[in-house]
Amino acid sequence: MRQLTIKVPAGAGQEVIKKAEGLDGKNLSLQQTESGDLVTVYLNNKLVSNFIEQISNLEDAEISLVPRGMITLYPPRKQAPDQVTDVTYRSPIEIFLGGLQSVGSRTGLIGYAVAGGLIAWIGLYTGTSYLLVAAMLVAPFAGPAMNAALAASSGKMDLLKKSLIRYFLAIGTAVVVSFLMSFVVQQDHATPMMVDVSQISQVSILLPLVAGFAGGINLVQSERDSLVSGAAVGMLVAASLAPPTALIGMALNFGNWQLIRSGIFLLTLQLAGIQLSAALVFRFMGKVTIKGVRFAGGKEYVFKLSMIVSAIIVAGLLYWQFSKQPGLQKASLTTQITETMHTALDKEVKDVKTIEVNARFTRGTLPNKNPVICELYLLNQSDSLTDEQMKKRVEDLLRTRIKEKDYNADPMFSITMLDYDKEIE
Template sequence: MRQLILKIPKGNKEEVLKTVEKFNGKNTIFLPNKEHDVFFVYLPNQKVNDFLKQIDEFGEPEVNLIPRGVISMYPPASEAPDQVADVQPKSSLEIYLGGIQSVGSMFGLIGYSLVAGIIVWIGLFTNTAYLLVAAMLVAPFAGPAMNAALGTAAGKADLLKSSLSRYGIAIFTGIVASFLMTLAFPLKTLTPLMEEISQVSKFAVLLPLVSGFAGAVNICQSERDSLVSGAAVGILVAASLAPPVGLVGAGIYMMDWQVVWSSVFRILLQLLGIHIAATLVFYYYGKVSPGGVRFLKGNRLTGLITTGIVAVGIAAMMFWQFSKPAFLRKASMNTELNEVLDAELQKIPYILVLNKDVTFTNEKYRDTPVANFAATVMLKDTLLEKGEVKARVIEHLKKNMNYDIENLFEVYDIKVVDQ
């Protein structure tokens, strides 16, 4: 339930009370005044927007909406537990106004983006994964991303443009921070954590989709109905943005364009995926639409055009990803090739496989991506020589490994250990 305090011109008491009853209002308090009537009204969350639309008929009401949950209990007392358990999503009006209020100052946006970029760089430079998590907490990417989706759902071009500009400023600031840190403390080669993060999975599109869904649901739900904190959802949204932002700055300094373009790909994919998922949640679950929010006159065509552009953008990026062998799918291809390597090693009867690993490097040999196939094996037959076994294993792998990747240069690192 939400508490509203209304100040309405005198003479409309009965009509207002009937309207409150129509929208399932409870425990209404009426305070007469000389020029106005004052009402304390308690309404179900989702009724607030439509109630205020109808109240506009009684002159120009003054409204105070308290964006906190209120527990309203009314007769019969035996139904009190059910009344308390009835938790509804926020009204479309509160969702929209809450998004606008979360914009914050430009100084804070730039400041937090700068700090996040520095923390990411330190984490990447020192191979410290928990610093990346810290950067996700600080990075102010979730707010602009959610507000852009709100702008699309509501058909408000102004909110969409301002949110996208703030998103761009936050990303650019993070990139500049990382670049300046690399300039101050020069890097000549990628750290292991940088190489790992620079590799994109073929499932990369799923993360922004679930992030956008979770972020929008968290905004729409009432605070007592939300099982996950807003900060946790913010981390989810920033999880796939902060690390690639730091990589872009470092990659530009080292002129490693493969790292730069893979990171830019992920940044753009995050924005598009989060945007379309959050827009659909706001529109269908939060009921935020061009004509669905009080006093808001959005343009439905704006929402349709923007959603269409985003959908086409995602399709284009998927085509780009899957038309570039080994470039934008390295993370998932590592797993696939590991399975192929393990299957072939298990077919060799005279060895015991201790461990195996397949990794892509960011280097190319004769314009061909390089994959390193490594394995440590133990001899089952001690009469065999290590050198001969190593050669036979490599020969077997070269002849029998079968995978759907073209133009791949294979490097084999096979170690044979004693019993």
């Protein structure tokens, strides 16, 4: 339930009461003051927009909406459990205005972007993973992302432009901060964590789609119906944006265009994916449309244009990603190559015990080659083959199996045969 307080000219309070009663309003009260009638109403979440629309003819009405759940109890008492479990979605006007309240000042936006960019830089530079998590918490990317989606859903072109400006202002600030920090410390090479962040999975598109959906549904759901805090959802949105921004700035400093390409791809994919899924959630779950209360200035073409542009960008990036291996698929291919080696060793080499197998693509490429380092730790259990002979046998087998999978990768093997006392079982 939501509490609304409406101040109207003297004598108009009864009309407001009747409108609220028609929408099954509870605990209605009317107080007459010197400046007019003051009406207090408790309504189901989803009926708030309808109620405000019904009293919109009262031009001088002053409305206060308390954006938090209210528990109302009324006869019969045996229905109390059902009454307090009213966790319907928020009304469209509350979703829209609640999203706008998160805009904040530009000074605060830049300040948090500087802090997030600095923390992300430290995390990538020192290889400290928990600092990347901290950067995701601080980075102010979730607010502009959700506002852009709300603007598209409600057809507000001006709001969409302002949200996108704030979006790119925050991202640009984080990129500049990471660039300057790398310049100051004279960083000339990529760190291992930068390489890890730059390697893209074949399922990377799922992260922005899930982040946009989670961010949208967090604003649509009643707070008592959500098991996840807004901060956690904001972190999920920033998780797809904070690391690539720092990666781009750091790589710009020493001109590693392979890392820059990966960072730009990730950043663009995240932006388009979040916009696409969040706007659809607001439109079809939250009912935030151009026909909503106070959305009279919205245009339907803005929503359609936003969805078309976002879909085209996502489709284009996916085509680019899957058009050639291994370029923008290294994270997934690493897992697949490792699995291929495990399978081949288990099924085709009976005299070898596998201790550990890893694969990783190198930071750069060789001319016409895509080197992938394959590290294997094995036990030779053969009585007829020496360690060197077994290494040669394993390497030839795995090179053949990797080539058969057409990964467009050139394996470079590092095989270590561990000491094994055959008398000890």
